[in-house]
Amino acid sequence: MDVIDEAVEALSALMTRGKLLDEFSRSGKGEMFLLKYLFEKGGVAMPSEMRDALRSSSARISAALGSLEKKGFIKREIDLANRRNIIVTLTEKGREKTLCIMREMKAHLRGVLLELGEEDAVEMVRLSKRFLDIAQRHGGPPFCDKD
Secondary structure (H helix, E strand, O other), X not given: OOHHHHHHHHHHHHHHOHHHHHHHHHOOOOHHHHHXXXXXXXXXXXXXXXXXXXXXXXHHHHHHHHHHHHOOOEEEEEOOOOOOOEEEEEOHHHHHHHHHHHHHHXXXXXXXXXXXXXXXXXXXXXXXXXXXXXXXXXXXXXXXXOO
């Protein structure tokens, strides 16, 4: 195994290690991503936009939206301009929840970076940016469970 293969194995292991990823994965099964997406889009979007932006399946988006609607974070309505479309709107309760999640995530990240130390934190951010730029140029992995 060469150095790159070892790095792939190490990164894969890191991504599946510990409770952090499990908690992140269970944290609403994508609900927080949908809330953040809606927030960044001005509070209004169509489910198909969310599906494409989050590279998910229609079924997963629909399930997450159903859960968010039950919690009062969003409302879904038929688009009066095109009755075949659904419009998803972030409620005030959803906006407040999104802001709370974003504050908590930033505080958590700040704590981790403080413990990492200034020099390592700067290097980690530099490498992460570079990694994501390259990954984006390569496109995403071919997820098998897409519609």
